[in-house]
Each structure stands twice: as C-alpha cells, then as structure tokens.
Amino acid sequence: MTQVILRRAACGLLFAHVPLTHAAGFIEDSALKLQLRNVYFNENFRDEQGLSARAAATAKSERVEWAQGFLLDYASGFTQGTLGVGLDAMALVGVRLDSGRGRSGTGLLPVHDDGRAANEFASAGVTAKARLGKTVIKHGTLLPKTPVLVYNDARLLPQTYQGTQLVSSDIDGLTLTGGHLQRFKQRDSSDSTGLFADGYSGDASADFNYAGADYAVSKTLRLSYFRGELNNFYRQDFAGIAHELPLAGGVLASDVRYFKSRDDGAAQGGPIDNDMLSGQLSYAHSGHTVGAGYQVLDGVAGLPYISGATVYSFSNVGIGKFIEEDEKTWMISYAYNFAAAGVPGLTFMSRYLSGDNDKAGDAGAREWERDSELAYVVQAGTFKGLGVKLRNYVYRADYSRGRDSNRVYLTYDIALW
Numbered sequence: 001m002t003q004v005i006l007r008r009a010a011c012g013l014l015f016a017h018v019p020l021t022h023a024a025g026f027i028e029d030s031a032l033k034l035q036l037r038n039v040y041f042n043e044n045f046r047d048e049q050g051l052s053a054r055a056a057a058t059a060k061s062e063r064v065e066w067a068q069g070f071l072l073d074y075a076s077g078f079t080q081g082t083l084g085v086g087l088d089a090m091a092l093v094g095v096r097l098d099s100g101r102g103r104s105g106t107g108l109l110p111v112h113d114d115g116r117a118a119n120e121f122a123s124a125g126v127t128a129k130a131r132l133g134k135t136v137i138k139h140g141t142l143l144p145k146t147p148v149l150v151y152n153d154a155r156l157l158p159q160t161y162q163g164t165q166l167v168s169s170d171i172d173g174l175t176l177t178g179g180h181l182q183r184f185k186q187r188d189s190s191d192s193t194g195l196f197a198d199g200y201s202g203d204a205s206a207d208f209n210y211a212g213a214d215y216a217v218s219k220t221l222r223l224s225y226f227r228g229e230l231n232n233f234y235r236q237d238f239a240g241i242a243h244e245l246p247l248a249g250g251v252l253a254s255d256v257r258y259f260k261s262r263d264d265g266a267a268q269g270g271p272i273d274n275d276m277l278s279g280q281l282s283y284a285h286s287g288h289t290v291g292a293g294y295q296v297l298d299g300v301a302g303l304p305y306i307s308g309a310t311v312y313s314f315s316n317v318g319i320g321k322f323i324e325e326d327e328k329t330w331m332i333s334y335a336y337n338f339a340a341a342g343v344p345g346l347t348f349m350s351r352y353l354s355g356d357n358d359k360a361g362d363a364g365a366r367e368w369e370r371d372s373e374l375a376y377v378v379q380a381g382t383f384k385g386l387g388v389k390l391r392n393y394v395y396r397a398d399y400s401r402g403r404d405s406n407r408v409y410l411t412y413d414i415a416l417w
Helices: 053-058
Strands: 031-045 062-075 083-098 120-132 135-142 160-168 174-185 208-216 221-230 234-247 250-263 273-285 288-300 328-337 346-356 367-377 387-397 403-415
Touching: 083 135, 120 160, 273 328
Parallel strands: none
Antiparallel strands: 031 062, 031 403, 062 083, 083 120, 120 135, 135 160, 160 174, 174 208, 208 221, 221 234, 234 250, 250 273, 273 288, 288 328, 328 346, 346 367, 367 387, 387 403
C-alpha cells in the first residue's frame, strides 16, 4: 500500500527534512549529534480499583526508577547528481541508575522474569536513503510520525520501527507520504518483534501499511487525509483540518480530527467498528495560551493503534488516552511562555481532562486526569541547550488504579559536527 500522508513534521531523528536538490554532498551535509537524557520516574498507586482480591494483594504500590540514556544520531548528506544517496545511523543506550524488583516497570528499562530491571540495554539502526528532486525514500530504521502512527518517545529511549517510507514535496504546499513497516522495538526493549495492536496478547503479528497527504491551502489553513492498515487487525482512515486566525492581537487556532476504524481480515484483536471525532480551540496572546476541546468515540471497541505507540489525539496525555469504547471527553488547558515576561526558555503548562461512558450502566466508565509541566532550556553560555523538565500527573478512573506520577527529565544535545 502506497498512497499518501500528512503533517508538517514528517518524522523524528531518522526521518529528517526533505533535502534541497543542490546538496553540498554526502560528507559536507552530514551531521552527528549526541543527546543525553537523564530521567527520574516516581509513580504511586492510590487504590486497587478494577483488580481482583488476589491481584490487589500482590500489586505494586509504587514504581520508582532512575536511568541515563544516550542517543547518538548520524545523518549523512546526499551524493551530488540527479539521484542522491545517503546513509543515516543511530545508536541507543540506556543505563540503570536506580531501581528495584518491587519498583520496576516504569517503561524506562526492560524488566527480567524475576521482576528486576536490566542494568543496561542498547539498540542500533541503519537507514539507507535516496533523493530525487524533493522526493526522499528511506529503508531501515524509522521513527514514523503520522496521524495513523506516531512513534513513542515519552521515556528514556524512543520506540523504533523497521521498514520503508517515502515522502514527496515536489508539489508546492502538498506533502505525500507512504510507508510499509514490518517490525519494531518498544521504548524499553532491545528486541525486535512483529507489529500488533495495543492490548493484544496473542502470538500473531502483521505488517503495517500507511499513506496520506498534507495540503497547506494557505499559511493559516491545512488539510490532511491518511489511511493505515495493520493486516488482519484493523484499518483506519483519518481526516483533519487545522486553521489559524489572527484575532485581537493574538491567534485563534482550531483543529478538528476524525478517525474511522474497522477490523480487518481475521480481526485478531477482536471486532472493531467505531468513529472518533475531536476538536480543539486555543487562543494565544502575550505568552498565554488557553484551550478547550471535546472528543466523542462512538461504536464497537476503543480506538485501535499499534502497541506502545502514541495516539494522534488531544487526549493522549501523561497517563490516560481517553479512547475507550463510546467514551466522551472534554478537556481544558493553559500554557504560558515566560519569554513574554523577559525569561526566554521557561515555559509552563497545565491541563485537565474528564471522560465518561454513559452506556456503561451502574458500573460506570469514568476517568479524569490533571497534568502540569514546568520546563526550562538554558539559552546561552557553557550549558546552552541544557533542558530541565518537571512533570506531575494525577489520574483517577472507575475501572483502573489511580496514579500520582512525578517525573524529572534532564536533556542535553551536543552537536559533534
């Protein structure tokens, strides 16, 4: 399957911006970057809601880990000529700084059969690439970032995929993308496995095909359509429209997203037949941004997605995803960029989400989450680029355990050349 895809930012570390036709060369345009990530994760469980008596007796009361990550990323330029070729590579290493058998399972590190976290784990990937005009094809390790599949990078090391992806921007304002993925590695694993839907516990796996288009009608209006298919699990269509309107000295942004999901072939993950419509409005002025949104999922099953991946939804937040069967979710948010107050690099964000399913009967299906984040990036001097991020998440639900989570991220990017 090779059709087309969306989004301004097509892919992360290994899916870079489409190069210019007149490149300097394979070596001249190359770059090598080392990113250091130090992550502390502390999560406390507040109840045993949704657990059997036996499970509650053995369930962990907390998960606490501290780890150091190293991400080495090399991106070559393209050889000169009509058809340019190049090579990208990445090396990922995670090292345990603190953990314990009763505190493991944060997603930072692999967990052995005895419940203890690994001392370290590592992964590497190579990507061959070719460019013709403004069309680039890559084969090897990929970090896909599309509405139907977003790689997960919310812990120590990113989730990576193996396959082929093509991105074309030869037509002004239009970006086309298509891809075929065969295997992946989770964010806390060195092992490569076949792809499967999140929540699936069987032995089956499948290839994932995706394609879509992103069209910038103007500087303020963007339209997009994508389709993804995990063979014998599900197929999914996405349509989106995003618009920005200058208003009273600020900018009013609107974003509407629609997913239509159905089971596919053998339906390994069970029957799926649902639609999800969500919309968000935000207004930014003088460093302040306030937002509000609403989301409705209607039909059979929750929104399907690849195991461990991030969902392209306003409701995919710190802990919850708010995409259960027939769930309705409203959300509000506030953010402030302190550059407006003369402190560039300092930002703050807070949001609240509440979801419920009124078809669930007396048992209920309600959940809510409150998130806050304070971040600072050093702007100048010896430690320019050093980032500090503090996150606090509070989550409660009628059908799962409540969680209070505190996370600290220290990041530092070093351009080696």
